[in-house]
Amino acid sequence: MEKSANFLFGGTNFNKKKFAPDFAKFKNRTEDDDSNKKVSFFEDEAEPEQEKEKVVSSKKRKRKSSKSEPVEGFDVFKSSKKAKTEKENTKNEILENPQKELNRRMERDALSRKQYNIHVSGNNIPPPLKSFAELSSRYGCQGYILRNLAELGFKEPTPIQRQAIPVLLSGRECFACAPTGSGKTIAFICPMLIKLQRPSTDGIRAVILSPVRELAAQTAREGKKLIKGSKFHIRLMTKTLLKTADFSKLRCDVLISTPMRLKRAIKDKKIDLSKVEYLVLDESDKLFEQSLLKQIDWVVKACSNPSIIRSLFSATLPDSVEELARSIMHDAVRVIIGRKNTASETVKQKLVFAGTEEGKLLALRQSFAESLNPPVLIFLQSKERAKELYDELKCENIRVGVIHSDLPPGEREKAVDRFRAGETWVLIATDVIARGMDFKGINFVINYDFPDSASAYIHRIGRSGRAGRSGEAITFYTEEDVPFLRNIANTMTSSGCEVPSWIMSLKKKKWRKHRPRRDSISTLPKAD
Numbered sequence: 308m309e310k311s312a313n314f315l316f317g318g319t320n321f322n323k324k325k326f327a328p329d330f331a332k333f334k335n336r337t338e339d340d341d342s343n344k345k346v347s348f349f350e351d352e353a354e355p356e357q358e359k360e361k362v363v364s365s366k367k368r369k370r371k372s373s374k375s376e377p378v379e380g381f382d383v384f385k386s387s388k389k390a391k392t393e394k395e396n397t398k399n400e401i402l403e404n405p406q407k408e409l410n411r412r413m414e415r416d417a418l419s420r421k422q423y424n425i426h427v428s429g430n431n432i433p434p435p436l437k438s439f440a441e442l443s444s445r446y447g448c449q450g451y452i453l454r455n456l457a458e459l460g461f462k463e464p465t466p467i468q469r470q471a472i473p474v475l476l477s478g479r480e481c482f483a484c485a486p487t488g489s490g491k492t493i494a495f496i497c498p499m500l501i502k503l504q505r506p507s508t509d510g511i512r513a514v515i516l517s518p519v520r521e522l523a524a525q526t527a528r529e530g531k532k533l534i535k536g537s538k539f540h541i542r543l544m545t546k547t548l549l550k551t552a553d554f555s556k557l558r559c560d561v562l563i564s565t566p567m568r569l570k571r572a573i574k575d576k577k578i579d580l581s582k583v584e585y586l587v588l589d590e591s592d593k594l595f596e597q598s599l600l601k602q603i604d605w606v607v608k609a610c611s612n613p614s615i616i617r618s619l620f621s622a623t624l625p626d627s628v629e630e631l632a633r634s635i636m637h638d639a640v641r642v643i644i645g646r647k648n649t650a651s652e653t654v655k656q657k658l659v660f661a662g663t664e665e666g667k668l669l670a671l672r673q674s675f676a677e678s679l680n681p682p683v684l685i686f687l688q689s690k691e692r693a694k695e696l697y698d699e700l701k702c703e704n705i706r707v708g709v710i711h712s713d714l715p716p717g718e719r720e721k722a723v724d725r726f727r728a729g730e731t732w733v734l735i736a737t738d739v740i741a742r743g744m745d746f747k748g749i750n751f752v753i754n755y756d757f758p759d760s761a762s763a764y765i766h767r768i769g770r771s772g773r774a775g776r777s778g779e780a781i782t783f784y785t786e787e788d789v790p791f792l793r794n795i796a797n798t799m800t801s802s803g804c805e806v807p808s809w810i811m812s813l814k815k816k817k818w819r820k821h822r823p824r825r826d827s828i829s830t831l832p833k834a835d
């Protein structure tokens with residue numbers, strides 16, 4: 308646990324020098340001092356503000372009721388006088404002993420973080436949200452957002468939303484690691500909309516980067532659900548938009564894109580990102596991989612607004628990416644939910660020795676025969692192998708689809724839509740959709756081929772067990788995979804799964820892209 312986070316739990320070794328300016332706010336705090344009206348110690352903690360807000364409105368109410376009779380059975384005067392005295396006492400208490408007040412609040416926040424397994428580090432971190440209602444009381448968020456959150460059935464914020472939203476609303480940069488399926492999308496879209504306040508014709512003010520187009524499309528869809536009832540424009544950078552749009556005239560508040568497409572638009576000088584106030588890198592560790600780094604660099608440089616707020620989100624955040632994040636971000640807040648780089652605890656995980664490729668196909672057919680519990684996602688290590696398995700299964704009476712990067716874009720989209728709509732029950736895939744894709748109620752993920760890294764394992768199985776639902780994952784392994792078992796064994800045990808002791812006794816092997824050459828899956832007679 309970071310030292311500063313320990314300090315939050317301690318609450319005793321409070322460093323007055325370090326927080327002197329904040330102390331000052333309390334010292335000269337007087338009831339009518341306007342300079343304090345806007346800013347309390349906790350920038351966005353509106354408790355005294357709220358009380359002040361209520362005091363102001365009750366004063367207004369008092370003015371109104373001094374002319375008219377008190378409301379039947381409810382004497383506005385008395386309650387406001389009593390409430391006022393109480394508030395006076397609280398305020399005097401705060402003035403007399405800001406330290407005690409400070410500690411009280413910090414302990415309260417530390418308890419709330421402990422309850423939701425929120426670990427933070429950084430300076431002056433705002434308290435976590437207690438509820439979505441606080442978005443309005445603390446931040447004056449527009450009504451349509453609360454209505455849409457309720458319409459989506461979200462009763463209360465998830466842990467990552469509780470902490471990342473206040474951090475971003477307080478104008479801080481942030482890198483966050485939270486389990487798969489824990490609501491990171493809302494955690495970055497919601498504060499963005501609140502801070503942008505209203506639609507504008509000033510051009511693009513927020514950018515969200517996703518590593519693959521399917522995830523970008525999904526994020527755009529989720530964002531559009533949240534802006535319902537407003538006049539915001541959220542745009543997905545499609546091939547057509549890239550080719551045909553005149554971005555200088557296009558109404559676009561939030562642009563969602565893959566790095567490749569956005570870099571193309573920047574390079575062709577078709578787009579102006581100088582007014583971007585928010586840049587979100589979703590699945591950030593994937594975006595920082597060597598293959599995408601150059602494109603990310605183009606985007607980060609094009610977003611030249613000096614007061615830009617950047618944030619990184621992922622279920623896996625290797626130390627190398629953290630270091631990189633710290634190097635490009637300013638005074639960033641680190642938010643970790645649970646333990647970093649662990650699989651979701653809602654997914655029951657199993658390892659199955661399949662011996663050979665024939666053994667795998669047999670085991671798969673057997674599990675389907677016993678209990679095909681769709682929807683099922685099956686991951687393989689390459690598009691060739693995905694095609695082979697698809698050819699094997701498509702002749703059987705299970706509705707199977709396939710998605711990989713060789714498919715034309717339209718086909719990729721159709722494969723995802725058919726799976727979402729339940730037209731296909733089994734989707735055979737490569738890692739192109741291992742991250743971020745949110746299919747409701749995936750019961751089963753099958754790693755037909757062993758994942759090539761611990762993070763690939765976490766993201767693949769994280770397609771199930773989302774939003775608190777339970778899920779299941781089976782990972783087939785053969786002799787070639789045995790040396791790598793230990794690497795995912797830690798991920799399994801840290802998310803509460805049993806692993807045979809012989810596997811735990813294996814030596815950990817340094818991960819390199821583990822994609823061994825495997826025998827062909829196909830049992831169909833080869834065409835001569």
Ligand SMILES: Nc1ncnc2c1ncn2[C@@H]1O[C@H](COP(=O)(O)OP(=O)(O)OP(=O)(O)O)[C@@H](O)[C@H]1O
Nearest residue numbers: 461463464465487488489490491492622743745774
């Ligand atoms: N506050 C909430 N309450 C209930 N469900 C929520 C809440 N916020 C988001 N969800 C739902 O949780 C599911 C997962 O959300 P999301 O896709 O944002 O997860 P994620 O953390 O980004 O996952 P991944 O790491 O796989 O990308 C979605 O179906 C979303 O609608």
